[in-house]
Amino acid sequence: MATATAPAVERGLEAGAPKRGVLSKIVDRLGGGVVQVLMVLIGIFWLVPTLGLLVASLRSVSVNNAEGWWTVFTKPAQLTLSNYANLLSSGFTASFWNTIAITVPTTVLVIGIAAMAAYAFAWMEFPGRDLLFLVVVGLLIVPVQIALIPIAALYGSIPGMFGSIPSVVLFHVAFGLPFAIFLLRNFFVGIPASLLEAARMDGAPEWKIFVSVVFPLGKPAIASLGIFQFLWVWNDLLIALVFADTESQPMTKALQSQTRQFGNNIDILSSGAFLSLIIPLILFFAFQRYFVQGMMAGSVK
Known part of the structure; x- marks a missing residue:
């Protein structure tokens, strides 16, 4: 009797369980590590404007007007604290x-x-x-x-x-x-x-x-x-x-x-x-x- 009703109970639980979305299934298959890496990348992308602001504050007006802030990675000598001293x-x-x-x-x-x-x-x-x-x-x-x-x-x-x-x-x-x-x-x-x-x-x-x-x-x-x-x-x-x-x-x-x-x-x-x-x-x-x-x-x- 108990053996016969067990599959029915399991079917009832499965029928009452909420349906999982496509995104949740993808997350389970990819694993938590991939999701964490993705979140870190999103966070870095979100901080890009702040990084650009920091670089602009450490360069002279002429350099900021002539070049983008990303050029600082190839020309680190552009950085200076004179802007903060003047401020x-x-x-x-x-x-x-x-x-x-x-x-x-x-x-x-x-x-x-x-x-x-x-x-x-x-x-x-x-x-x-x-x-x-x-x-x-x-x-x-x-x-x-x-x-x-x-x-x-x-x-x-x-x-x-x-x-x-x-x-x-x-x-x-x-x-x-x-x-x-x-x-x-x-x-x-x-x-x-x-x-x-x-x-x-x-x-x-x-x-x-x-x-x-x-x-x-x-x-x-x-x-x-x-x-x-x-x-x-x-x-x-x-x-x-x-x-x-x-x-x-x-x-x-x-x-x-x-x-x-x-x-x-x-x-x-x-x-x-x-x-x-x-x-x-x-x-x-x-x-x-x-x-x-x-x-x-x-x-x-």
Whole structure:
């Protein structure tokens, strides 16, 4: 009896199994090694523009205008650091420090405020909590362009505000908080309630629970948020064009001001663009192990 029904069970399992696509069959036949080599080749091809930018930043203007960047492999003597020396001795250095002064405080403020608000939405009971959270979620779809004119008028009414670094920082903080609160709240909800109840039974106040329990457990989501926020502000051009003046302009605005004479300033543009690329890469690789964990925050309950 069991022997007779076994083939039927196997046929039933095969009939219920999902059909495999052509690509999956090809992958199985080729093997994982070939797929990995293919992915490496795609990654190298994707990095070709970055390599060209690096080479252009290490060559003189005359050489860049006369030859393609790939000729450096046969003429390595073309490489020089004079472009970076000239860049750092110019006013671009001030733009670099302005970018630091804008990006770092913005990232810290967004993480700090959003973490406290997310803890309140996740684990504290107060009137209108759910409605207020819906408002925060609704702010995610509000485009930045809507607020440019009203905020510019508001800054203009405050002496010394328009065109300053604090004006840029406050704008980025305001528009970075909705996503930050949404992301951290979804992660904090997944923390076991027993940990918080045990801390409350020990007499710990809410701020102590947040600092000692919730914040350390939320490091993956916080690190992921920090990467996103840092990159958004570091690479921003629109807000800098509207609210930053010449003295407070970040690197993106400084580079944009050089694009009108691209043929003559390619040495400044290439070296400045590559310099602006280095810091985000260092930050990403330093915290990349938290990146996937942060993106999966709240997806599994």
